Amino acid sequence: MLDKAIPYWQANRSPHLEGLKTFLRIPSISALPQYRNDVARAGAFVADHLRWLGLNDVAVVTGNEGEHPLVTGQWLGAPGKPTVLLYAHYDVQPVDPLEKWESQPFEPTERNGKLFARGSADDKGQLWILLKALEGFLKTGEGKLPVNVKLLFEGEEEYTGAHVERFVDGKPAYLNGVTSALVLDTGMFAPGLPTICTGLRGIITAEVTVRGANRDLHSGEFGGAAPNPLQALSEIIAALKTPSGRVRIPGFYSSVLKPSKLEKESWSKLFFDENTYRQELGASGLIGDSRYSVLHRLWALPTLEINGIAGGFAGEGFKTVIPSTAVAKISLRLVPDMDPDEIAQAFKKRVLSVSPPHVQTEVKILAASPAMVIDTADPTIKAAADAYKDTFGVQTAYVREGGSIPIAGSFKSVQGVPVLITGFTLPDCNMHAPNENLDLDNFYKGIEAIGRYLNILGQ
């Protein structure tokens, strides 16, 4: 089947790219309520495309109030062959600061062999890779695939992820018979180096609200006596870390599993230069515990990061105000074997214990999911490495990711199947940032690589 699919993928690069551009023009920002209809439009667009491909039982699955839909569809015409669950997400991150984009985030633009648009890398571009890989077989092989597939695409991975979690936790009939899962939502460690992720950090997201007076106050009239929530919030945040960046929450590091000797050896071969890394970031220094390598800190140590602070007047001009409220958005990344609920409680307790007595502080835990690790010896993981060798001509790198994909953990724990976590974005893809981009060569090679992978699984 591959013999016909490969020339098809090569001949159809232009329409495949144009289709992706149309998909990227839909601003499916899941975290912002005003884009709710656009997320729904993106889901419907995917469902329509699945029908056009010839998949069966295509459905847009609506969730609870405030949730975004799932899109499903399957092809089970290869009895006796494996059934692969294919996962990606069609929602994207917010785009601010908009002024830092060199081209409009929802008008896909090609520059220097890359396609720039919000979602090009994370994750609409990769969802499209999955569909185009299937298309190669379906359109050249009389509507047949080398394996059975069940698709599960979500529209709120960048928001709560609640809908797909509940769907998978509920063990629906739709997922019966799945033999392995493929999560296409990560990237390559370096250009030309195909990469499989063997571990993901878990995540806790939280909102800390500090209240002072019952109204905004004039800082000249009241300053020096009235509590200032911005000052108090800063003092709380400062108390959450040592100057070098070690997290000051009792018990935070006590369940941290050390990476295996094998993993640490493979990381040391990755030609990762810490000074180059710092320079590429344009930073005057790095943070974290200097007893550990930077890769160790990114992949095998937990973190606490302030993702946003708001309070008072910080626009152009000046307003001599003491705001009544200040808010910080804080996320913590977890590694095996940290317990998300335990850590969330320890975080909350620490924030409240360092909160100054003259303010009222509230901690709201928004989400909490554990880290996961993958067994590299599984045949479905080896199959991917073989497919990548055939496509890219080099051995696959096994790395961990600092980010979190909670659903990958659910596939493993609830469905009990091996999970391949992989993807084709590059380190400079600017995921979650302005000028997000997808390398076009990787887009085309990714389609071929996923096709080869499914073909090997079917043999």
Next chain:
Amino acid sequence: MLDKAIPYWQANRSPHLEGLKTFLRIPSISALPQYRNDVARAGAFVADHLRWLGLNDVAVVTGNEGEHPLVTGQWLGAPGKPTVLLYAHYDVQPVDPLEKWESQPFEPTERNGKLFARGSADDKGQLWILLKALEGFLKTGEGKLPVNVKLLFEGEEEYTGAHVERFVDGKPAYLNGVTSALVLDTGMFAPGLPTICTGLRGIITAEVTVRGANRDLHSGEFGGAAPNPLQALSEIIAALKTPSGRVRIPGFYSSVLKPSKLEKESWSKLFFDENTYRQELGASGLIGDSRYSVLHRLWALPTLEINGIAGGFAGEGFKTVIPSTAVAKISLRLVPDMDPDEIAQAFKKRVLSVSPPHVQTEVKILAASPAMVIDTADPTIKAAADAYKDTFGVQTAYVREGGSIPIAGSFKSVQGVPVLITGFTLPDCNMHAPNENLDLDNFYKGIEAIGRYLNILGQ
């Protein structure tokens, strides 16, 4: 002249209030560029009204690029009598957070004997009191006033104040012959208690910008190694104060002049209850050095307040970002005899010295002006106390203000004249905050009190 003016003020309360409402409907927010034309409109409105009153040499004085105009006008028909410089400002503060206003900020609304609108208290309502006081004499006394007056109204007191400062510093011919100044921009210590301000804190405004990486980063991918400017900014801010609120800048308190015994005695008579103050603020505690009374902290000690922080994503939803930049707006209030430039440099030095090495920190000083104190024995101050006794029936309170009015210092230092700093707003006027309001009884009494004051000066 007063015999005719008093019945005029009483008979014309309704048109005087309607005129003020029309004035308040112009959104003259000086700090926000998009309101530039509205500030100009407010200035033109005032100038037109001066012409209607019959003042001479009315002018709208434009400044440098980016500055807002001054409005001037005079009446010098009383040779041998004093010449009083009357100052107020026609610009207002921004209105955010808009959702906390019970009625629209630029649609003046009467509730419970108060007029709610941005600028009703600070300072358009008080500017209008000046004009209506003059109107009472001019419209009933054949176009005559009991004293000579020179009006100086500015449109950027809530922004930079640069234009009026330069104007006064330049000793223009317009200000020749002024014998005293009246700055109508403060309030009453309590309802029914006429108040003269005998000291104002100076102010330094500054912007602190902290830069980490050269772009926004995904906090999962980079968290734990990349510097986070929000974390660093919080650490800087926390290091600027002790937990009790004492400012940690070397030399900050060394030039602080102690208030006189007389002042401290008069403050102790003010029936100020610190617990009531705290409860009225709805705060769980107050800050500051507990060796000093709250009034002492507010009026005679310097402060450092965080007026705004911005960085990352703090809106609805969640964005796992490490922002490249974080900004804080910080103001310091100064008391006699602190030197603004010395303190500004000490502040800058302290911020840079506590800034973590992994970020780049920049401190921009936006403005710096010294504190001032007033001699209560001056006859022009005594005249005000007499006028207030006649209007309100009680003795005047002498207080200091925690806020800053740089131009009052300039009148004193550049023109060398005594300056009466007073006003008729109440402690709950919500100046600079949502639901700003002016007590209507004080509006009408204020007109009469200013009229009586000018009348006494002319005797």
